[in-house]
Amino acid sequence: MDLENNTVLITGGSAGIGFALAEKFVRAGSKVIVCGRRKEVLEQAKETLPELGIYVCDVGVEKERINLFNWISENYPNLNVLINNAGIQRWKKLNTDEEWSETQKEIAINFEAPIHLANLFIPHLL
Numbered sequence: 001m002d003l004e005n006n007t008v009l010i011t012g013g014s015a016g017i018g019f020a021l022a023e024k025f026v027r028a029g030s031k032v033i034v035c036g037r038r039k040e041v042l043e044q045a046k047e048t049l050p051e052l053g054i055y056v057c058d059v060g061v062e063k064e065r066i067n068l069f070n071w072i073s074e075n076y077p078n079l080n081v082l083i084n085n086a087g088i089q090r091w092k093k094l095n096t097d098e099e100w101s102e103t104q105k106e107i108a109i110n111f112e113a114p115i116h117l118a119n120l121f122i123p124h125l126l
Contacts (some may be wrong), residue, residue, distance in 0.1 A: 002074060003028035007078045010034045011059050012086030014045040014050035021083060025063045026051050033076060035059070035085070042079065059113035061103055069120040082121045 008025050012018045013034025026049055033053035034077045036042050040053040052075070058070045072079055087110045092098065 003030060004080045005029040007076050008083065009072055009076070009079055010083040010085050011113070012036055014038070014041045014054070014082075014099045016093075018083070018085040019045055019049075021085065022052060023049055023080075030081075031076070031078075032074065033079075058109075059117065060108035061123075062112075062116065065113060065116050065120065069117070069124075071123060072121075074103060080120075082117060082125065084117055086113060096106040 003025055006025065008022075008030050010018050010022050010025075010032065011034075013022045013032070014036040018034065018036075022045070025032045031053070032051070033055060034042065034045060035057040035116050036045075037056070037058045041058045042056060046052045046054050055068060055071060057064045059065055059068070075094040087108055089100065089110075090101065090106055
C-alpha cells in the first residue's frame with residue numbers, strides 16, 4: 001500500500017499500535033485523523049504529532065459511529081483509508097457471575113464497530 005497522499009481514519013489511533021500507524025502515515029505524507037474515547041489521550045497524541053486530526057468517539061456506541069461518519073464526510077471528504085483499530089480485551093473468568101453488559105461492551109467495540117463502520121464508509125470509499 002502506498003502510504004503517501006492518503007486521507008486516513010484510524011479508530012483507536014491515539015495510542016499503541018493505532019498511534020504508530022498514524023505516525024507512519026503522517027511521516028509518509030498522508031493526512032491522518034484518529035478517534036478515541038478519551039479526549040486527554042487524543043490531545044496528548046496531537047501534542048506529539050501536531051499534524052493529526054482528532055475526534056472524540058466511543059466506537060462501541062452506534063450513535064457515536066454515525067456521528068463520526070457524518071463528521072468525517074463533512075470535514076474530510078477525500079478520506080480514502082479506514083483502519084478499524086479500536087479494541088479492548090478483558091480477562092473474563094467464565095465460571096464467575098459478571099454483568100453481561102461488560103461483555104456486550106467488548107463485543108460492541110471489537111466486533112460490531114468494525115462491521116458497522118465498514119458498512120457506513122464503504123459507499124464513501126467507493
